[in-house]
Amino acid sequence: MWPRPRAVPRRCRAMAAAVAAGLYAVLLLVHKAEAGRVCERSGYCSVGQVAGYVGPVDTAVELRQAVEATAYRKELIIIPETRVLSAAQVLMHFRDAGYGHVLMVMDHCDRLVSVMRPRASRDGPISCGTYSSKELGGPTGFPYFKRIIGSFEAWWWKWMTAGRAVALGYNVLAIDSDTVVLSDWYVPYWRVKQPPLSTVQMACQNENAASNGPVVWILYELIHRVGTHPVLGIDDQGILQEALFSSILGRPVFPSLIAIFRSDEEAFKGMGLINGSRVVNASSELAPAVCETFAVNCSTPLATLHWTSAELHVPHSGGQWPAKLGGYPFSRTIGPYTAAYRKAFTDLGVPLPPDIEDPATEAVARAIPSERFTYLAKEVGLADTQLAWAEGTWWNVGRHGWWHTHLAGGRSDSTAMGHIWAGLFPGSFQKTLILQFTGHFDWATAARVARDPHRIYHTNQELPPGVLPQNAPGVHSVVAFSPGVIHAAMTKEQFVQAAQGLAQVAVVLGAAAAWPAVPCDSEWALSAEGRSRVQRPIKHSIPWWYLDTFFQVQPFGDSLAELQCEWVGFSFRGCLANRFPPGQEVGRGLLAVEFHHLRNTTGARPAPDTTLLLSDTVLPPPPAGSTMPHRVAAADLLRLNAGSVLRRIQREPMAVLWVDRLVEVVELAGEAAATYGRWLDKCEALKYYSLPLQQRERW
16 A cells, blocks of 8 residues: 555646656556456455445535545545546446546536446446536636636546545545556556655656645645636646646746746756656566567566656745746735635645745745655657656557557556557547557447447447437448458558448448458558568567558557558548538448457358349459459449348348459449548548648658
8 A cells, every 4th residue: 555645647748848758647447457357466456345426526525425435445546527438438447457446527427327337236336526516606617716727627627626635635546538557567556666656756647645745735736826827828737737846846936937938948957947867776576567668679677767756845935936937926815716716625624735925834834745756658769768667658659569458468567557648640539549449448338328339430429410319320231341352462542442442332322331451461551661671471569660650550450460450541530420411411431440340249241142242243253462443333233232231231230241342333423423522522531642742641
């Protein structure tokens, strides 16, 4: 156990010459360990061991009830969300791993309870708190904030809840839902107990902070600063960093102003901010489980590690506000919002941190023991990322294959957590897709949220304006190429032409197009280094340095031997869903990873009675490696297949119609031609080679 409470901020970007790293705090748990639940190694198996709480968390009494009913051995995980699907996904994964001490904070607790109900008999009740104070007045709807900086009110739910819970003495992990927990070495309880992180009170996703120390001051102070810089446009991360830098320097500063002199090295040095890292020793237990070179390999245990850290203090002005540092930044008389915010803490029965403006409290502030902060995942090069063994981004770690724990041959302990942020490929659904590519998306939970197992795909989720899901016609048939039609010898241009032909078939038959996967052996799927060094056929391994995951393809599959690659060009809404009003319809599509799931769940496979007819006569099989499409008139395609398609969609919830060769539909006319024309306009992947070069250089 941690000897003292801990709390974790969401994300705090270092600025310019400060620390070139990110402070992230968001979490989505993973995979169960093969030999039991993840929680069993840490001893924090709490599923079925907590009372659960559903209700408001505005008042001190309500918050106490919520945390007391949820915490396990003084540990508490707080996750704010506005989307039921994201909330259900993260909660399901935590409960699969054995962690029940999770307090969701959101508006739709009743909906979340309903989604999770099928598991309640096994996993016990859930906890979900709601801030009804949003209805109590003020320009923001909250009595504490006159102005909200940032985009999401869920950020403020998190900080209000986490700050007060830490003040009550709980060990708090405050997280969002765009992170994956990858290791079976607890989440992340084991790693923060090992040197060097055991000496840290505040980090990316790990803290053990005293309930009256510098970290509590930071969490308390950050909301005080809401609205202090209306013209700078900083969000909760920037405000958090302001408070953090004040704690590092020991005096109140407002470093969002660094934007004005971000390239002034002397100004940074004058503030005591130095960019750098130092070498620390790893415990013998930790050394085999860490890595700093994720783009190459992680085979060598590291006895020494790099980190960037700083000492934290409860800062104090000493009553002095020099003009060169900006002068006195506050109103001399506190207003109703500040009073309400402070009351939210004093009602808990805990003392407020020392007033940083009052000279009489300076000695008290200076006497509070210091604590330590560290940034995680500091990038030092394309291949090296310091402390990414504790937490790393998609760009530095995930895209190389380390997050695909189900493909790692049992090795999933090289990194603990990953943040789905930084260097994401172009598209509309990147974070959801990364969960799907890496095997961390719970499809059954998605089906319960959608109330329909076939609305889990993007094509049936994105609806026209004003159309309710129950009134929207879903797609009940999918056209797909038979295995082998798309092959590794095809160029990218031939691949796009093949997709155009499939889209034409889909439009004529009123089906969705299953966008084909790119064979991972394809020349254009490889990195420059891979094209010059790799031998084909490729025996896939992690990290897949030889694949162009920069922005080109993203691997997925059930095993390394069956690895497939998704071309991210199709991951835009316009390629997948008809979100347009009548008269402006476009076609629909399924991504390759979605079609992979559909095949796994339905067992769909090519057969004579499931393969589309393209001629009145039986066609011979196309030659191996063919790149020439078979031409078929739209009227003939419809005449030959309309009857069988109608019969199949009447008896199959999602009929797969196979195309056994490349195809080009000619003589498109009427509504089919108009729909296909609009689809070409909305789905840039279909008109890829008509786009200006600068629009397609990244994908």
